[in-house]
Amino acid sequence: MQKMPVLFIGHGSPMNAIEENQYSSQWEKLPARIPRPQAILSVSAHWFTSGTRVTDSPAPKMIYDMYGFPDELYQVTYSAPGSPHFAALTKELLKDSVSFDNTWGLDHGSWSVLRRIYPHADIPVFQLSVDRLAPAKIHFEIGRKLRALRHQGVLILGSGNIVHNLSRVNWDMNGGYHWAEEFDDYIKSNILMGNLENVIHYEQAGASSTFAFSALDHFAPLLYVLGASDESDHATVFNDSCVLGALSMTSYLFE
Template sequence: MKMPVLFVGHGSPMNAIEDNEFTKEWEKLGRKLPKPKAILAISAHWYTDGTKTSDVDVPNQIYDMYGFPKALYELKYPVKGSKELADEVMRLVGVNTIIDNKWGIDHGTWSVLCRMFPEAEIPVVQLSVDYKAPAKAHYQIGKALKSLREEGVLILASGNIVHNLGLINWNMEGGYPEAQAFDDYIKTNILSRNYDAAINYHETDIYTDRAFSSPDHYFPLLYALGAVTDDDEIEVFNDKCLMGTMSMTGYLFR
């Protein structure tokens, strides 16, 4: 069975322990998706020089956030890793991929998976986002990983299409007009399967720094789009901007 591809707008780490409209959707996804053999997670929070992955039996759980309640740091998501999957990722992506076991799974991965698959029984391997690579290269890596879907691997890309913490307005319910326009522009082009528009986002006047000042949270989307097949159905979930410059919009391809 071909496994789906997910792009999840992960938002605040507090989604790991709070119940809200977004986490309820993640929980629904966990119940309706076929159970994967393993999960390959591409997280915005492993933003590295080069492409890296990990092949340890038990990955570290990284608490890569500061100033949150104690309960968040006490949350444990004790998944196993998979050397078999890491080796296959290395083979598919190519010789420039590096094994780096100093990282593990960060909150871009575990804050989502603890709601989707709370039993922590599915092995997880994380893949980093190369900050030196152009947008098209991230899409091409996604294409290289596409065959994993036929092997029972769920590809989970985690970031936010709109993410600019420097412009966050904690009291704002929706998004700034420019941020919402960018989120809508990407959605329109994904639904029409015009993935080149998402790759070349910087060429449109719709993109402004209200969307993001760094592409770290945007680039995971391109891995997901690269792994999509022509016959995949596309489902949008958590279609919402909040706090001015945070998009929770997610996509399921299956």
Template structure:
């Protein structure tokens, strides 16, 4: 079986679910012609006390936002779940405790991206939560245990934003502030040199990091994609824009070049 790629998607506004802009067209192009056995999604919007994984056969579509058009609230992404994959993830992450969750579903960090990447919603999706008690470096180490899934036909997708500070949004912005550009550039340099340990220590990078990542939830999904890197992977970046002064759409692809 082919080794599935892994993606970190800068997901931005929920309105991207309804858009056909250059950002989402890039998401679509990444997966044309691909049909993984299943998808493991790590979204910024499931930030929990402890680690959980969705284990229901039919996860619901969660509209976890407000103030958006009714059209967005009507979107459904009826992808099946995979209790079997959830059980395997629980086993892979042992002895770290993982709860098999039957109540969450797919939040907008998941479906707003997947509905462009896999519009037919016919591939099983399992969502893994972000344990708020773990340090970023611990998330990275946990993610490494999930890497073998890619060799079994499971695509790993993280959804968040490298720079995400809603209090600093400037709707009239034509040029990002220096702190946003500095942090985004630093993360890009670490990505291209595969210095993932430095990325997992981002919180010690000074004032720019404090402003770019005031809360870790949108940054942590990146670490799950990086932790899934396999021998033979090449890393590439795309959608490198900073919107409204405080929302980086920087996205990452890991694609394996090992001959079959």
């Protein structure tokens, strides 16, 4: 079976699920670039748990985990089936470090992006949580263990933001603050040079890393994706920009 790529999406505002803009238009172009997956494993920033969990429901529920947005956003449905088979394989790969948990479903880190990439919701999707207790290196190592799924037709999707500091968001700003651009560029240059240890040790970016985020929830999905990539992959950068001062939309495809 053809090896699937791995994908990190800077998902930004939930409104990207329904707005036509430069970011959502790039998401919509992805199916023409990559093979059709047998299933999608989504590592979403918005399932932030103590320990690692995976959904194995055959019909995952919608999670509207955002507040204060237009009613239209809460009417969005994405009724993709789950994948008990690949969830079980994921648990086998991660062994006792992961548990099944169907109290969650598909949150907006998953459906806001996937409804633009695969709008027919006809590809099975299951979610892996981000362990709030784990350091960056462990997130990367979990990605390494998940790499085998690529050879089974599974698209591994990380959904988060490389820069995500909501306390410093400026709704009137189009680009990013200097520190946001600096951190985003640090991550990008090290990914493209294959210096993944410098991404794991993101604090080496200096002062910009202290502003980029206050928790690993949105940054960690990138680490899973990098762990699941390998030396033969070519990295493509798209949606390369920061918005609202303190969010990065920069995204990566490894194929």
